[in-house]
Amino acid sequence: MEKLSLQLNDGVMTVFVFNVTKQADIPTIIMVHDAHGLTPDALEQAKWLSQHGYRVVAPDVFYRVGELQTTSILGNTIEAMMSLRKGMTNQGHKSDMEILSRHIKNTYHSNRKIGITGFCLGGRITYLAASNTSDFDAAVAFYPTRLREADPAITASLKPIDNGKNINIPLMIFFPELDEFNPPDGIEVIHKASITNKHPLEIITVKGANHGFAQSGSPGFHPQSSKEAWGRTLDFFSTHLF
Numbered sequence: 618m619e620k621l622s623l624q625l626n627d628g629v630m631t632v633f634v635f636n637v638t639k640q641a642d643i644p645t646i647i648m649v650h651d652a653h654g655l656t657p658d659a660l661e662q663a664k665w666l667s668q669h670g671y672r673v674v675a676p677d678v679f680y681r682v683g684e685l686q687t688t689s690i691l692g693n694t695i696e697a698m699m700s701l702r703k704g705m706t707n708q709g710h711k712s713d714m715e716i717l718s719r720h721i722k723n724t725y726h727s728n729r730k731i732g733i734t735g736f737c738l739g740g741r742i743t744y745l746a747a748s749n750t751s752d753f754d755a756a757v758a759f760y761p762t763r764l765r766e767a768d769p770a771i772t773a774s775l776k777p778i779d780n781g782k783n784i785n786i787p788l789m790i791f792f793p794e795l796d797e798f799n800p801p802d803g804i805e806v807i808h809k810a811s812i813t814n815k816h817p818l819e820i821i822t823v824k825g826a827n828h829g830f831a832q833s834g835s836p837g838f839h840p841q842s843s844k845e846a847w848g849r850t851l852d853f854f855s856t857h858l859f
Contacts, residue, residue, distance in 0.1 A: 618633055618634065618635050618637065618664070619633070619634045619637045620632070620633055620634075621633075621634060621720075621724075623676075623716070623717060623720055625680075625712070625713055625716055626709070626712055626713075626716075627680075627681050627704060627709055627713075628680055628681055629680065630676055630677055630678070630680040630713065630717075631655075631676075631677040631680060631684050631685060632674060632675065632676045632677070632717065633655075633660060633663065633674070633675045634672065634673070634674050634675075634721075635663050635664050635666075635667035635672070635673045635674075635675070636667035636668075636670075636671060636672045636673060637672070637725075638672070642725075642726075642727050642728060642729050643670060643671060643672055643727075643729060644670075644671055644672070644729045644730050644731065644732065644854070644858035644859060645671065645672040645673070645674060645718075645721050645722075645725075645727065645729065645730075645731045645732070646666060646671045646672070646673050646674070646731070646732040646733065646734060646854065646858075647673075647674045647675075647676065647714065647717060647718065647721075647731065647732070647733045647734070647753075648662070648663045648666060648673055648674065648675050648733075648734050648735065648739075649676065649678060649733065649734070649735030649736070649738075649739030649740075649742045649743060650675070650677075650678065650735070650736065650738075650739050651735075651736040651737035651738055651739050651829075651832070651835075652688070652698050652701070652702075652737050652738040652762070653687055653688045653689070653698070654677070654679050654685070654686055654687030654688060654689075654690075654701060655675060655676070655677040655678075655679070655685055655687070656687050656689065656834065658832065658833065658834030658835075659675060659832075659834075660675055661833075661834075662832060662833070662834075663675040669851055671732075671854070671858075672721070672725065672727075674717065674721055676713070676717055678705075678710070678713065678738075678739070678742065679701045679702070681703060681704035681705065682700065682701055682703050682704070686701055687701075688701065698770075699769075699770045702738075702768070702770035702771055703770075704772065705768075705770070705771045705772065706771060706772050706774070707745055707749075707771065707774055707775055707777070710742045710745050710746075711745055711746070711749045711750060714733065714742065714745075714746045714750060714752065714753075715750050715752050718731050718733075718750075718752040718753065719752065729858070730754035730755070730857070730858040730859075731752065731753050731754055731858075732753060732754060732755040732756065732757070732854050732857070732858050733746050733747070733753050733755075733756045733757075734756065734757040734758070734759070734850065735758060735759065735761075736759045736760065736829070736831065736832055737759070737760055737761070737762050737828070737829070738762060739759075740758035740759050740760055740761030740762065740790070741758075741761045741762055741763060741764060741768070741777060743756050743757070743758040743761065744756070744758050744761050744764055744777050744788075744790070745777055745780075747784050747785075747786055747788045748777065748780040748781055748783045748784045748785075748811075749780055749783065751785065753786055754786055754787075754857060754858060755786055755787045755788075755853065755854060755857035755858055756786055756787070756788045756789070757788075757789045757790075757791075757850050757853060757854070758788070758789070758790045758791070759790075759791045759831050759832075759846070760791060760792060760793055760796055760798065760799065760828050760829070760830075760831075761777075761790065761799075762798045762799075763777075763798070764776070764777045764778050764799075764807050765778055765803055765806055765807060778806070778807055778810035778811065779810075781807075781810035781811040781812075781813075782810070782811075782813055783813075784811055784813050784815075784816060784818070785813070785815065785816060786816055786857075787816050787817040787818075787853070787856075787857045788811065788816065788817070788818050788819070789818075789819040789821065789849070789850070789853050790807070790811075790819070790820050790821065791821050791823055791831065791846050792804050792820065792821065792822050792823065793822075793823045793826035793827050793828055793830050793837070793842075794822055794823060794824050794825060794826060794827075795825070795826060795827040795828075796826075796827055796828040797828070798828060801822075804820065804822065807820070808820045819853070821846075821849070823839075823842050823845075823846060824842075825839070825842070826839045826842040827839070830842045830843055830846070831843045831846050831847065
């Protein structure tokens with residue numbers, strides 16, 4: 618594992634890179650954490666994914682409020698969760714992911730493809746990357762939040778689905794059946810807004826699962842659903858990144 622400090626437009630972001638190999642040029646996946654921050658559990662999940670033949674990059678997207686800040690550090694409250702998003706914008710997320718992907722390619726002299734995945738807020742950032750940049754080759758979003766609306770904690774936030782027709786890479790989205798953030802009628806709106814007829818789009822409703830089902834450190838973790846979703850995710854990235 619390597620720890621990098623990356624200069625971005627809004628400050629310095631800490632980034633962890635797993636499967637740091639100079640001998641073989643392998644695809645990269647950027648894994649964006651959820652609304653709780655880049656926790657030890659998030660880093661363990663990035664390490665696990667790297668064991669499947671990818672260079673995995675775990676950025677701290679809450680860098681604007683300090684290095685490696687998490688809800689557990691700030692008190693595990695809604696207020697803490699909202700405060701971590703201070704200074705965020707849709708454009709800022711787009712810029713961060715563009716600069717990060719190009720930095721990884723330059724640092725590791727990689728000409729291989731790059732994917733992106735994320736959970737909750739990280740799923741939202743994944744969707745934004747899929748619909749607003751040309752730096753990624755495939756994306757998988759787990760239970761993305763607030764795709765149909767502005768995020769009140771993000772400055773000048775627009776609805777991500779407003780750019781859904783600009784999606785220019787294969788995209789898979791997992792929506793847990795019991796997730797209150799994305800009711801069935803909302804999922805249908807997202808589906809219709811994201812169809813471009815140019816690239817594969819897979820919308821998957823996970824029966825009996827709730828928000829956080831694919832993260833072992835989450836209260837909503839559902840082992841069987843997680844296993845099945847990660848199996849599909851690995852197949853998806855294998856198809857589009859190799």
